Amino acid sequence: MTRLIEPVRTAPVPARPGRAGRAAGRIGWTFVLLTALAVVAYSAVPYFTASLHDLAGDEVGLAPAYAEASPFVQGALYVHIVGGAIALVLGALQFWRGLRERAPRVHRWIGRVYLGGVAVGGVGGLIIAPSSPAGYVGLFGFGALAVLWLVTAFRAYRAIRRRDVPSHQAWMIRNYALTYAGVTLRLWLPLLLLTPLLLGQPWEFDAAFANAYAAVPFLCWLPNLIAAEWLIRRRGLPSYRLPLARA
Template sequence: MTTTGAPPRTARSVGTAPRNRVGWTWILLSSLAIAVYAVSPYLTTPLHELAGDKVGLAAAYEGKPAWVHAVFYAHVGAGGIALVLAPVQFWAGLRDRFRVVHRAVGRLYLVAVLVAGVAALTLAPVNSAGMVGFFGFGTLAILWVGTGWRGYHAIRGGDVPSHQAWMIRNVALTYAAVTLRLWTGLLMGLQSPWISSGADADAAFANAYAAVPFLCFLPNLVVAEWLVRRRRLPSFRLVSPA
């Protein structure tokens, strides 16, 4: 696999078109919404109370050992920080006019990705989606940390186009926190005609959640690669051009 592409546009040209602003605004608002909805309960309420109220994945982790709780909270907290900061890094005005702030926020974002990604990889063997979750969420964690490292390595070497390409891919993986919940809701909705009781609802959620470990991030990566090529940034090809 090699990285190829036409001469890239400058960093200033990326993310300035009106349609890109609309997309950025959607990503910003949806990321903030999920950060508040999915993270804030764990910061304000004990895990056993959340488990009793069937909030999120609290019930799946409440009975686990203390070290699992610690890793779970590290993943939730750092993942929430990464989700909030990710859209900020694509704010063209901040990136172009306040480079020092952009770099500082970028470092904090990458540290959050590292912590949340390592925590996610640690949790993969005890996830609530079984072997599909182990491979799906485990792959997501490895790609999340790996693309973040490649983005950091590229900018340290002064390769701005490659940095932009890797960070687009990385943020697409961060955004899996949003798409996971969108896909779960959609799959639950598709099963709604057959849901008639609480037990049926639990089974429908289990069915939906079993599909999302890969579904939450693979389409995101396809879109990310399309954006990379559309912006003429270095992209992946399976074979070298002749």
């Protein structure tokens, strides 16, 4: 019985990009870092400025959905927020070429803290997924995100322990693509909120937000993984392919 998905090596790693490619890479990396910092400041920090009940009264983030949850689930929410915030910022720094080449020891220590953030954030995400305000879609969408987040982090760690740097880089790209779902979720929401207006349909905020939030549990990370796999192949790192059907 053939495997549905099998790892394959793609073309050799290409030469370093030219000046235009490096400039585009710096712009892209800067955008990722700044948006990660903005999301942490806007979405994570408020949870540590007031209680969940107070935040729920102001309808801040997920506070209304978890203000009446058990202490265990509320604790998992805070663990998820802290782990996700650490991973979101430190993960962006791991793709800074200058840091990797000039301070490899710092790069390794940041990587350890990053994987720790993913570990606690992923476990917290699994615990709070059943209480998602998106219902079953949130349970399966955010639950799958948490599982893949943990699995890709483990694969990245295992690869670097084997000193398989190309595979480590590939798995880290996939993992941070899932980490970055914290940003893309907040980019998709306003776009989905405006969709009824663009389609000429009646618009009411509560209904539009409910419809938008029902889509983001999968939309916030699936396109990220597709983009990550494209980037992995473009860099000639170990990728995946669906084998042709055999007779």
